Amino acid sequence: MSPLIRYQLALLLRSQRWLPPVLLFVLLIVLGSFGGQQYGDSLGWCAGMLVPACAWLTRTVLTGEPEPARACVAAASGPHRAHLAPLTAALAVNSVLALAGGVFEWLASSPPVGVAHPPLAEIAGHGALSVLVGLLAGTALGALCAPPVLRRPAAAVLTLSGASLALLVAPVSPVNMAVRDVFTSGSRNAATTAPLLPLLAAAVLLALAWTVAVHAAGRAAGRTAGE
Amino acid sequence: MRLDSVSQRYGLRGPWILRDVSLTVPEGSLVRVQGGNGSGKSTLLRLVAAVCEPTRGRVRERPARRAYVPERFPAALPFTAHGYLCHLGRIHGLRGSEPARRADAALERFGAAAFAHRQLRELSKGTCQKVAVAQALLGEPELLVLDEAWTGLDAGARAALDDAVGERLDAGCTVVFVDHDPARLAGLPNLHWLVGAGRVRESDLARTGPDLPCRIVLSGRPGGAKGLDGLAGVLAVAELGDDRVRLTAAAGSSDDLLRTLLADPAVHVESVR
Numbered sequence: 001m002s003p004l005i006r007y008q009l010a011l012l013l014r015s016q017r018w019l020p021p022v023l024l025f026v027l028l029i030v031l032g033s034f035g036g037q038q039y040g041d042s043l044g045w046c047a048g049m050l051v052p053a054c055a056w057l058t059r060t061v062l063t064g065e066p067e068p069a070r071a072c073v074a075a076a077s078g079p080h081r082a083h084l085a086p087l088t089a090a091l092a093v094n095s096v097l098a099l100a101g102g103v104f105e106w107l108a109s110s111p112p113v114g115v116a117h118p119p120l121a122e123i124a125g126h127g128a129l130s131v132l133v134g135l136l137a138g139t140a141l142g143a144l145c146a147p148p149v150l151r152r153p154a155a156a157v158l159t160l161s162g163a164s165l166a167l168l169v170a171p172v173s174p175v176n177m178a179v180r181d182v183f184t185s186g187s188r189n190a191a192t193t194a195p196l197l198p199l200l201a202a203a204v205l206l207a208l209a210w211t212v213a214v215h216a217a218g219r220a221a222g223r224t225a226g227e
Numbered sequence: 228m229r230l231d232s233v234s235q236r237y238g239l240r241g242p243w244i245l246r247d248v249s250l251t252v253p254e255g256s257l258v259r260v261q262g263g264n265g266s267g268k269s270t271l272l273r274l275v276a277a278v279c280e281p282t283r284g285r286v287r288e289r290p291a292r293r294a295y296v297p298e299r300f301p302a303a304l305p306f307t308a309h310g311y312l313c314h315l316g317r318i319h320g321l322r323g324s325e326p327a328r329r330a331d332a333a334l335e336r337f338g339a340a341a342f343a344h345r346q347l348r349e350l351s352k353g354t355c356q357k358v359a360v361a362q363a364l365l366g367e368p369e370l371l372v373l374d375e376a377w378t379g380l381d382a383g384a385r386a387a388l389d390d391a392v393g394e395r396l397d398a399g400c401t402v403v404f405v406d407h408d409p410a411r412l413a414g415l416p417n418l419h420w421l422v423g424a425g426r427v428r429e430s431d432l433a434r435t436g437p438d439l440p441c442r443i444v445l446s447g448r449p450g451g452a453k454g455l456d457g458l459a460g461v462l463a464v465a466e467l468g469d470d471r472v473r474l475t476a477a478a479g480s481s482d483d484l485l486r487t488l489l490a491d492p493a494v495h496v497e498s499v500r
Contacts, residue, residue, distance in 0.1 A: 003317035010314065014305035066301035072362055075276040075295030075372065076318050218280045220237060 004077060004085035005092070008061065012089065017060050022097065025053035029101050033108045039120065040112075040184030040192050042105035043127025047134035048179050050098055052164040054135055057097065058090040058142020059160060062213075083148075083217030087210055091139050098135040102128060117190035123182070126192040129199055130178040136202035137167055137175050140209035148216040174198035174205070228252040228275075228370070228401065233284035235270055244270045246425040247284070254290075257396055257415050258403040262422030268405050269298065269374055271422055275403050276372035290369035290401065292320065296376040298405075300359035302348045308334060308358045309343040312365060319366025326365070333361035336391070337384045353379045360384070364391055371395055373404040377411060441481050443474045444497040445488060460484050471497065 012018055028049040033042065065073075065086065074082040106124065111117060144150065145160035167175045178195035230250040236243045244267040252258060252275075262268045274281050276295040304311060309330050316326025334340045337357040342350055347358065356379040363371060371392070377385050389412060392402055396415070404412070421428040440462055452472045456464045460480025465473045476484050481499065488494050 003314065007314040007318060010310075011305065016305075066303050068297035068299060068301050068359075069304055071273065071276075071278045071297050072295055072315065072359070073318055074278045075293045076315070076366070078277055079279050219282065220279065 002085065004073070004081060005089050007073070008065070008086045008089035009092070011064050012061050012093065015064055017064055018057060018093065021053050021056035021060055024056065025049060025097055025101065028053070029104060033105065037105075037109045038112045038184045038190070039106065039109045039123045040127055040182045040190070042109040043102060043124075044130055044179040044182045046098075046101045046105045047127075047130040047182075048168050048175060050094070050101065050131065050134035051138040051141065051167050051175055052161070053097060054090075054094040054138025055142035055145060055160050055164055057094055058087070058139050059146040059156065061086045061090040061093070062142070062146035079218045080214050083214050084210070087139075087143055087213065090142060094135055094139050098131050102131045112184050112190040115190050117184065118192065123184065123190075123192050126182045126194050130182045130195050133174055133178040133195055133198045133202045136199075136206045137173075138164075140202070140206040141167065143206075143209040143213045146213075148220040149213050174201035178202075228254070228289055229287045230274070230281075231285050231287060233274060233281040233286065235267075235274060235281050235283075243425050245274075245281075245422075245427070248427045249284075250420065250427060250429060252401055252403070252418070254401055255396065255399045256401055256417050257392075257412065258401075258418040258420060259412070259416040260403060260405045260420045260422060266422045267425065268422050271420070271427060272372050272374050272403060272405060276370070292366055292368045293370045293372070294319065294363035294366060294368035295372045296359050296363045296374060298375040298378065300355050302350060302352075302355050304347045307344050307346055308339065308350065308354075311347060311358060312361055315362045316365045319368075321366060329365050330361070333364055334358075337361055337387050338381070339384075353381060353384075356380055357384055360388055360391075364395075367398070367400075368395070369400050371400055371402045373402070373406075375405055375407065377406055377408065440475050441478045442498075442500045443476060443481065443485065443488075444471060444499075445474070445494055446471045446497055447493050447495045448472065448488075448491065449493055458484060458487060 029046060032045040032049065037045070070082060111120060117123070141160060141163050145156045150156040150159060167173045170176055175198070178198040181193040181195040181198070184190040184192060230248055233245060233248045234243060235245045260268050260271060273279055274286060276293055277286070277289055278295055306314065312330035312333065313326040316329055321329065331343065334343050337360060339354050339357040342354050347355060360376050377388060380388065392412065395402060419430045421430055444467070447470060451470065452464045452466050455461060455472065455474060460476045460483065461474055462477060463475040467473055485496065489496065
């Protein structure tokens, strides 16, 4: 593991600032699992809830390092790599969250009742892809809702909440499309579709968000330190 | 290392902190940066250290191993002093047990060994500053940028930092620093950058050196003290009798002043102090 990513992970885990976003995710997942859901629905729900949780957790990682400490690291490794490291660390932590959420949903759910459903492996595979879409989209959003892209905490938190909601409910959003692709309870034969287009869109979104954030980090590092 | 037409501002509508600054830094030089509060010294230092890239222009041929000491180092990091230095050592390119070994040595050197396993947030401001300084020296940098790194250190640590800077210079490292004490590393810097109004003026040391006055006593000058107070760098003139004159001059201008005075073969310089 690169020393930079190791440092960022240690910074996050030791600070205990990861706790609130993780608790939010646990709460949302547990609330959504009441009543015993079908596999596809549960994984879709997990994908959706990953968006605010991953965005918040990414923001938490990006705001965890005081500016002067970042300056020391940026001098040693360059401002771009110094910002890519917390982004990668956030993606790693978010992946653990997504994996745990997906496994929990699978264990707490059951197959569709009373219909001829496709093989469970297919539902699981498509569900996993939708979870991946939620993970990538949430991580991308978090990269934009934190310094150096959005510096004011109020603006960042409002944007994060609003954009999370938009990603969930807007029909054109990759997350919304992916969730609809894997929901089984609505359709007659419980068929799911592989959310490949949403996955591509979410990957592009993440690449764009990281590019913007890393570029901004190169331009603006240290601006709060006066003079 | 070269700064090519570097301009810097923060934000799209922010004022220009630096405008069109072009400077050359020969390898192994010691650069003192001077300027008033808010003149852009810290911004210039951050650009040199690669903490950020300039808005316009480029910094070329920066050494690969770089280290930076910020003017205020935060205590809000969830590490022990030793733990933080180990992380930074690895980031500075050290491997295996080397980061831990050098972290111990650096803390010892700056008199902070007793605080090695205390949390940074429990440390005093001065001890935190020692950790910041130690961090910069771990990786034996080829470029060392110190933004008032001495501020807050106790006398022992200040002397240790002076020594460390000397060692890095001996090893061919380029050092760029800001410090409010005009006597800091006096006599060593071979470049001065004067920052003001968005510009950086490079001045060679013969003109602006440390502002400690020096006294020149001379005799035999036809006309005595007449006209001496008009010479560049002269701060005060006093007639001592017996044809002797004492000049008080800025040390940085003393070489030029002596050349001017000694151009007249009748003049005898008795002492320079």
